[in-house]
Amino acid sequence: xxxxxxxxxxxxxxxxxxxxxxxxxxxxxxxxxxxxxxxxxxxxxxxxxxxxxxxxxxxxxxxxxxxxxxxxxxxxxxxxxxxxxxxxxxxxxxxxxxxxxxx
Amino acid sequence: xxxxxxxxxxxxxxxxxxxxxxxxxxxxxxxxxxxxxxxxxxxxxxxxxxxxxxxxxxxxxxxxxxxxxxxxxxxxxxxxxxxxxxxxxxxxxxxxxxxxxxxxxxxxxxxxxxxxxxxxxxxxxxxxxxxxxxxxxxxxxxxxxxxxxxxxxxxxxxxxxxxxxxxxxxxxxxxxxxxxxxxxxxxxxxxxxxxxxxxxxxxxxxxxxxxxxxxxxxxxxxxxxxxxxxxxxxxxxxxxxxxxxxxxxxxxxxxxxxxxxxxxxxxxxxxxxxxxxxxxxxxxxxxxxxxxxxxxxxxxxxxxxxxxxxxxxxxxxxxxxxxxxxxxxxxxxxxxxxxxxxxxxxxxxxxxxxxxxxxxxxxxxxxxxxxxxxxxxxxxxxxxxxxxxxxxxxxxxxxxxxxxxxxxxxxxxxxxxxxxxxxxxxx
Numbered sequence: 414x415x416x417x418x419x420x421x422x423x424x425x426x427x428x429x430x431x432x433x434x435x436x437x438x439x440x441x442x443x444x445x446x447x448x449x450x451x452x453x454x455x456x457x458x459x460x461x462x463x464x465x466x467x468x469x470x471x472x473x474x475x476x477x478x479x480x481x482x483x484x485x486x487x488x489x490x491x492x493x494x495x496x497x498x499x500x501x502x503x504x505x506x507x508x509x510x511x512x513x514x515x516x
Numbered sequence: 517x518x519x520x521x522x523x524x525x526x527x528x529x530x531x532x533x534x535x536x537x538x539x540x541x542x543x544x545x546x547x548x549x550x551x552x553x554x555x556x557x558x559x560x561x562x563x564x565x566x567x568x569x570x571x572x573x574x575x576x577x578x579x580x581x582x583x584x585x586x587x588x589x590x591x592x593x594x595x596x597x598x599x600x601x602x603x604x605x606x607x608x609x610x611x612x613x614x615x616x617x618x619x620x621x622x623x624x625x626x627x628x629x630x631x632x633x634x635x636x637x638x639x640x641x642x643x644x645x646x647x648x649x650x651x652x653x654x655x656x657x658x659x660x661x662x663x664x665x666x667x668x669x670x671x672x673x674x675x676x677x678x679x680x681x682x683x684x685x686x687x688x689x690x691x692x693x694x695x696x697x698x699x700x701x702x703x704x705x706x707x708x709x710x711x712x713x714x715x716x717x718x719x720x721x722x723x724x725x726x727x728x729x730x731x732x733x734x735x736x737x738x739x740x741x742x743x744x745x746x747x748x749x750x751x752x753x754x755x756x757x758x759x760x761x762x763x764x765x766x767x768x769x770x771x772x773x774x775x776x777x778x779x780x781x782x783x784x785x786x787x788x789x790x791x792x793x794x795x796x797x798x799x800x801x802x803x804x805x806x807x808x809x810x811x812x813x814x815x816x817x818x819x820x821x822x823x824x825x826x827x828x829x830x831x832x833x834x835x836x837x838x839x840x841x842x843x844x845x846x847x848x849x850x851x852x853x854x855x856x857x858x859x860x861x862x863x864x865x866x867x868x869x870x871x872x873x874x875x876x877x878x879x880x881x882x883x884x885x886x887x888x889x890x891x892x893x894x895x896x897x898x899x900x901x902x903x904x905x906x907x908x909x910x911x912x913x914x915x916x917x918x919x920x921x922x923x924x925x926x927x928x929x930x931x932x933x934x935x936x937x938x939x940x941x942x943x
Contacts (some may be wrong), residue, residue, distance in 0.1 A: 422846035423703045423888045442882050446847035 415453035416476050418462060422446075424473035431474050435465040447474075538738070539762035540746050541722045542624050549655050551662040554627035560668065561631040562728055566595045568639045572724065575732035576744045581607060581685070581717030582787070582815040584743075584803055587724070590709050590716070594640040597712040602642035605694065606633045608649040608718040609678035609685035612785050613837075613928040614817045617748035618718045620760040622649070625722065626659035632721025634669050635728050640714055645671045648690055649718075650678050679942050682786075682841035686889050687715050689843075698942035700843050703888035717815075719748050740766035743802045747816055752927070754778065754822030765813075769799040773820045780821045780905050782927070784814030786834050787894025790827065790905040810901065819927060826920035828909050831902035832857070832864035833929050838895045840932035843942075849892040852883035856899055863903075866916050873910070876903065 418438060420431075427445040437458055438450040454462050454476075466474045547553050573588035594602060606629055610618040622629055633645050647656070652675060663669050676694050678684040684699040687708050693699035708715060716724075723745060727735050736744040743765045751759045754777045763772070773781055778793050789811035791799065799805060803812050821827055839853035859876045862868045880900055883892040903910065912919055935941070 421703050421888075422848065422886055423701075425847060427847050442848060444847055444851040446851075446886070448886070 416459070416462070416478055417451060417453055418449045418466075419475050419477045420447055420449050421473045421475065424471050426471050426473070428470050430468045430470065431465040434468055435461050438462065439465065449474075538746060538764065540726060541621060541628060541719065541748065542760075542762050547624075549624055549626055549659065551627055551659070551666060554625070558628070558631075558726070558729060561635055561725055564635055564638045564728055566639055566641065568635070568728060569595060571732050572639075572727060575727045575735040576742075577720065577723050577727060577735065578743065579717055580719035580723070580747060580816070582784075584813065587716065587720055590714060591636065591639055593709040594642070594712060594714040597710065599712050601644060602637075602640060602712040602714070603644045603646065603694075604633060604637045604640065604642045604714045604716070605646045605648050605676075605690060606630075606718050606721050607685055607687075607690060607715050608647060609690065610650065610815070611678070611680075611682045611685045612815065612817065613930055614750060614752060614758070614785055614819060615815050616750045616758050617760050617816055618649075619651075621719055621722060621748060623653060623655050626656050627663070628722040628725045629718045630659060630663060630669070630673060631725035631728075632716075632723070633673065634671060635724055636714060636716060636721060637671050642712075642714065643671065644674070646674050646676050646694060648676045648678055648685075648694065650680060650684070652677075681942060682838070683843055683889065683891060684942075686891075688889065690715055693943070698939055700845060700942055701887075701889035701891075738764040740802050740804070742804050747801070747813065749801070749816040749818055752817070752819040754820060754926075758928075763801060766800050766802040766805075768797075769801060769818070770796050772801070772818060777822060778820040779823050779825075780827050782817070782819040782821065783811045785817035785819075786838060786898060786927075787890070788812065788814045788817065788901075789897055790831070790901040792905050810897075822922075822926060824921035825924070825926045826864065826909060826918050827902060827906040828860070828864040828913065829918075829920065829923075830925070830927050831898070831906070832860040833925060834927055835860045835895065835899055835902075837929045837932055838891070838898070840935060842891060843889075846887045846892075848883045848886040852879045853892065853895060855879055856883075856895070860899065860902075863910060863913065866913065866918075868910070868913055870914075873903070 425446060429441055429445055431447050432439040432441045439447045442448055462476060466476050569588050569591045572591060577587040578584040579587055608618045608622055637645050660673050678693060679699050681699060683689050683701060686701050688702040689699040691708050691713055692702055739745045745765060746762050747765050748760060748762050751761060751772055773796060775793055775796050780793055781791050781796065783789050783791055783806060791809060791811060795809060799809065806812055821830065836857045839857035842849045842853050844850045856876055856879050859872045862872045876899060880896045884896050885893060909919060
């Protein structure tokens with residue numbers, strides 16, 4: 414399973430612990446807020462990533478499982494009352510795009 | 517749902533015949549916005565079920581609040597949610613100072629919006645409906661009372677007030693406010709629709725009310741193949757008052773904007789894009805075309821900058837306002853927008869330094885995509901397009917020359933110094 418890192422920008426207070434523990438994937442902007450690599454975390458860095466997540470003092474950093482898998486699980490479990498247009502295939506965008514689609 | 521909702525969908529539910537021609541949403545002439553006039557023009561709305569969502573898909577209706585998201589997909593997500601107390605909100609919190617279309621629609625055709633609100637609730641199986649706006653008016657109060665007296669609504673319409681902030685109409689901020697909190701954006705999953713809350717722009721709901729009556733084929737008779745229907749636009753022209761007008765999507769921009777009196781056009785409002793007037797001939801009022809030029813319809817604000825106004829000064833005033841309207845929740849937006857605003861003010865003045873312009877570019881990249889909401893992204897779009905479109909003006913400023921012949925402000929911007937800053941100001 415591939416995972417990515419995501420930061421909740423509202424919760425984040427710019428403490429900077431994540432960038433210190435995981436400079437390979439996280440750098441700080443000029444105000445001290447993290448810029449997180451959106452790519453899947455390479456397997457050799459998973460341990461450090463988990464540590465960075467656990468160290469964030471405001472729990473603003475999260476490890477997200479690939480959305481596609483979460484969606485597949487949700488679609489399998491969901492009750493769909495005869496709506497052909499809500500089919501899980503076709504309209505779905507890439508995870509990054511899908512995140513923003515309703516806002 | 518009551519038994520009334522299980523009646524089959526009727527394409528022509530009312531007594532009135534489909535109106536051909538424009539306008540569709542706004543009344544064709546001076547007409548009282550009362551229920552009798554509304555029923556005489558459109559007839560009663562039919563009752564619908566979740567099957568109506570397929571009709572909305574066939575119509576190709578997209579959200580008119582700015583994001584142009586396909587309406588049927590949002591409806592389908594909410595309809596698929598389990599749970600008894602789903603909610604539909606008509607979002608009429610038109611927060612942008614330049615936009616007047618939702619206010620105008622609610623003033624002139626309130627019953628169409630409220631019909632759409634009820635229809636959306638029937639389609640998704642919601643038990644509560646709300647109208648969310650900045651200012652109520654006699655027309656809205658009367659409309660709600662008339663409907664209550666006539667007993668035509670399944671769900672009682674409650675009104676929620678939005679605080680006078682730019683982001684108050686943002687979807688997650690709206691939900692926060694309706695649940696009793698401040699109208700501040702939130703971050704994360706699940707999304708609003710997945711919580712059984714359907715938020716639709718007021719104009720979108722009005723279109724929904726017409727699609728339920730006249731069907732998707734009628735809806736598609738105007739507009740483009742990809743983006744059917746009409747849209748409400750707010751047009752700001754040199755020397756005139758803002759004009760709200762209903763246009764078929766895809767009309768040439770030259771038909772709306774007088775190129776002779778204009779140096780540049782702001783498309784899509786304060787989160788939108790500046791385009792030089794030289795591009796006007798190749799532009800049409802639809803996202804397919806506008807996206808090719810890095811622009812989008814947004815909530816339908818088209819502002820034609822008069823000759824003699826300095827585009828950089830106009831942009832700097834708007835960016836100062838947008839920076840003040842940051843919710844201040846996300847570090848990059850909180851830190852970046854005021855810096856960009858100050859640098860834009862320098863660019864709008866005499867002899868801006870190259871270093872300042874470079875900083876704007878750097879900060880624009882630094883804040884993009886890093887907020888919980890799209891406020892930094894929209895602001896950056898506005899700033900970048902201003903620097904591109906007014907590049908010649910910027911060169912003049914570097915030589916201590918401004919080509920402006922008037923210092924009269926053109927774009928409407930509230931005074932940021934008088935805006936309250938406490939958390940109470942977001943309630």
